[in-house]
Amino acid sequence: MRASDESAPSPADLAPVFDVYDVSTAGDRLLYVGRPAADARTLERELVALFREYGYRIEIRDDHPDRDRQVPPDSYVLVAQPRGISGFPWRNAVLFVLTVLSTLFAGAFYWYQLPVFSDPLSALEAWPFSAAIIGVLGVHELGHYVMTRYHDVDASLPYFIPLPLYIGSMGAVIRMRERIPTRRALLDIGASGPLAGLAATVVVTVVGLQLEPLAVQEAAATASESATRIQFNNPPLLTIIAELTGTAGKLERGLVHPVVFGGWVGMLVTVLNLLPVGQLDGGHIVRAIVGPRQETIAAAVPGALFALAGYLAFVRGGFDSVGIWAMWGLFATGLAYAGPASPMRDEPLDRERVAVGVLTLVLGALCFTPIPVEIVTP
Template identity: 55%
Template sequence: MSTVPPADAPSPEDLTPVFEVTDVRRDGDRVLYVGYPREPPATVESELAPLFYEQGFEMHLQARGGSPSGEYAIVASERSIGIDGIPWKNVALALATILTTLYAGTVWYHIDVAANPLHALQAWPFSLAILTILGVHEFGHYITSRIHRVDASLPYFIPIPPPFGTAGAIIRMHGRMPSRKALLDIGASGPLAGIVATVVVTVIGLSLDPITVPRSIATSDAARIEFAEPLLLRGLAWLTGQPLSYADPTRQLHPVVFAGWLGMLVTFLNLLPVGQLDGGHVMRALLGRRQETVAAAIPAVLFGFAGILLLRGDVSIEAGIWIVWGVFTGVLAFFGPAVPMREEPLDRKRQAIGLVTFVVGALCFMPVPFRIVV
């Protein structure tokens, strides 16, 4: 052997059952174990990946191009789950989303910013509510990822124009999931943490006084948007004894309630059991490889649902959301879910957590999230 692997890395003897090591080399920060597989390459990776993971390394097996003897190399690199430097992209996107949600809030507060753009600051409760829901959701993923020592980025917020001001937020995970247990914990932690924040925000919004809509707007014949009421929103209104609508058209629910509504919509969409969505992670952890069968059916279900709405004739524009998500989930299903290194079934506790997570999604479901009334 020309090089001895680091003390904290697997030894060549540890690999012997599935990989015959003939040489160990350094390649910058990586360690290369050169040799010959004793099993098919896929089996070598599935057998050795957990060993390297437990000792703080990521690994992959690659054929050594140009080698007449059919040599392979196991390429091992130390895992890093820390944050290097200031995450400027995350900060910039967060600041941009603050601006776009403030601007979106001016629509719901009926604030005129034409004369003075600083008036948009009056919409801070809406912006804070949205960012809190999204932030709690993503940091649920982030913290659980750190617990399982899976490398994850800080949240990337996604700014868009009104009426929402944001398309949500994401975190990026690098490397492979160590187990179905970790996949379940990481996948479910975001929606469960986010729904707690959504409930708190919604209850606060329902307790706030309704805002006054200018009569010229309230009595206008212009098109308006009507939002659906998911079971969770109706339940919270019932528990708090607060109305979800008013007979007086100049009275409107506080925009913080709309922030809670948006949190419910994001939760449901995230829990569609396909691909890299949270629901895809949870379903993959629950069902193992059988999850792919469920995922393949989701786009067809969404397209079918859009077709039913189109046949009704009065929701043609609103059905577009399910057509878009049918295409999106079709792409996600094609690329597939995260694949854990270990396929041990979940214990009953985590099975229950997975089922509760999907119940939360069902409580947030809206057949037609909004409709445009002319």
């Protein structure tokens, strides 16, 4: 039995806080069943360092992973799994390649208007659009990943989500495999993604604004002056960047190179991720700053999103972007119900970390526009 040799903690090692009476294995997992001397959160906090010495992360459960086995009411199951990435991350790699193809298709078909069905290789001409989208999404997630490594939190590499529509992707995520140790780590991990993603977004936007619109865009704009069209409205940050780079005239014309849309996507992703609810980046940041009171703030988020959707539909008298905010209202409801990411140690933050969190939220506010997508009729 692996838990009795030197490759993993023995029941005797756990005895001060966890009276283990059954040890078993399930694949690469170790299962310790026993009676705790403290609640689950304290038990995890006391034992996490011990198991890390042996290369394991832990989870405390009140049910057994084997559904056929029952756990007595006075007992817990401690599940220990190897930490880190084992083997080549095939799933991440495949999803990344599919997202590259998806963004190439979206750029070529919707923006460059290339004959991708008769000449699939023509989609390669849309590589600047693909690089812009993948760049802002990937840098955002890599910001999170770097901070998880810095704080020694076991997490996956980014998972990209392909979707061959206007953007070419539904974003990217990393999966936390264990609890975050402190509020400081929670703040660092939560803020690092938006800050890194915004840095990439600014670079992509500046580069895109220096490029001239495509000939097919010019022709389509002329032809659509008397037709209904989709308009992507500019958040304040995009306007500020255009003013600072002397390209505000391009933005006012409403006709810019598709790479600029990559920056627009980065700003929308930042706004949505910084909603202060559940385990979104904004939820991490606010939970780190205000502690358990974050749940009160999170409870108000779905109502605010539904109110915005209602205002656009019934007061403004249209359905522009109503679906976006209504859908995210439903999503936020589920996230608020699931609750925030609670660190193992809940000490308050220092002033510097609070300032970083507030700055991140302020920058996120500059990416907000109440009507990101609008249907314009002549």
